[in-house]
């Protein structure tokens with residue numbers, strides 16, 4: 001159906017305006033009940049539906065949310081995702097260990113990026129970045145393999161700073177300057193800690209993750225839509241079909257209430273998203 005094609009293309013276009021990225025390996029913090037408690041319902045809903053989303057997007061949503069406590073949420077550290085939601089995935093590393101990263105980026109948007117050890121008690125970087133890019137996910141060259149698959153080497157002078165689970169994360173940080181969107185993923189780890197779990201993901205699940213990730217990026221670069229790929233890490237990348245589902249329920253809810261609220265402010269992109277979701281809900 002021609003009409004459907006147009007609308008799907010429009011929806012695809014709207015989602016292309018977001019960068020979207022997340023660390024798929026090692027397992028990073030995800031939204032959970034602790035995050036919900038700290039950041040409030042709407043910010044939680046937003047990230048739970050799309051953990052590939054960005055910090056600025058969260059803060060924009062938070063503006064209209066009465067249960068948002070900026071300090072408690074701490075959106076600039078791990079996008080507000082909490083250790084308490086990730087206790088089962090604390091990696092036990094050794095001083096100077098090399099850690100392999102896989103990042104899934106849905107759409108390139110030129111920016112800068114780095115990976116650092118962050119002291120979560122103060123949201124400060126320990127030492128200097130373990131890896132940094134002056135140009136990352138460039139729109140002109142496209143995403144490079146070296147930006148999505150790389151290793152970092154942990155410092156050998158962390159002393160006891162990272163001995164206790166929850167105190168340190170390896171944070172991947174991508175600031176897509178061209179669209180003012182910041183993406184973060186946090187891996188919980190200890191060095192020199194006493195006993196923690198989750199240090200050894202099986203290689204088969206790592207392979208599955210990679211396969212899933214490449215499937216989903218292929219799907220998104222094709223501008224369309226009908227594929228819902230759920231990476232085995234449990235990431236919830238908002239695929240356009242998930243988008244349609246939520247748009248549908250929104251439209252249904254509006255219909256029930258027999259009023260439709262039309263966003264009067266917000267960026268052109270948000271309006272486009274809104275229109276696309278409405279149209280998509282109508283054809284489904």
Ligand SMILES: *[C@@H]1O[C@H](CO)[C@@H](O)[C@H](O)[C@H]1NC(C)=O
Nearest residue numbers: 112113114116125129173175
């Ligand atoms: C990582 O990059 C961001 C964006 O440029 C920058 O603000 C931050 O200071 C960098 N982190 C470190 C540890 O240099």
